[in-house]
Amino acid sequence: MPIPSRLFVPLILFPVIWNPAGGLDCFECFSFNNSDPSCGDPFHPAYGVYSKNCLQGKKGHVGGFPSKYCIKLIGETYKDNIEMVYRGCSLDTLNNVCGDFRFEDVKYHGCITSCSENGCNHGVESRGDAHAYFYVNVMLFLIYITDTKLY
Numbered sequence: 001m002p003i004p005s006r007l008f009v010p011l012i013l014f015p016v017i018w019n020p021a022g023g024l025d026c027f028e029c030f031s032f033n034n035s036d037p038s039c040g041d042p043f044h045p046a047y048g049v050y051s052k053n054c055l056q057g058k059k060g061h062v063g064g065f066p067s068k069y070c071i072k073l074i075g076e077t078y079k080d081n082i083e084m085v086y087r088g089c090s091l092d093t094l095n096n097v098c099g100d101f102r103f104e105d106v107k108y109h110g111c112i113t114s115c116s117e118n119g120c121n122h123g124v125e126s127r128g129d130a131h132a133y134f135y136v137n138v139m140l141f142l143i144y145i146t147d148t149k150l151y
Helices: 005-017 129-146
Strands: 026-032 049-051 055-057 064-066 069-077 083-090 097-103 106-115
Touching: 026 069, 055 083, 069 097, 083 106
Parallel strands: none
Antiparallel strands: 026 049, 026 083, 055 064, 069 083, 069 106, 097 106
């Protein structure tokens, strides 16, 4: 008995939706004292470096490991109020907190954000576009499986 052709579309879309081996795609940049103006806020993705399957090192391990989070750090030094902005990827969540933090042995006052969607470290907060894309694909999958018509 042949497999119905309507089942092939979800099978083709499934790898696009779910990729357990790859890391997230994140924007990466570093700016200290406005050394990279395109890294600061407002940030425009067209001027950013977008790293696909962002890899991070692990302490005590060799090689890169797929990231689970995109991060953004923005703050000012305590000593002379110089702004620092860092966008990148991480294996661990840094939560979403504002206050004092250390980055490369310098103390800052600012905010740290983490998110788990591709390219979500582009702005002040995540828009959730990846969630919408995922739910639309799940709905299409269910329609194909159940052969339900929307009209």
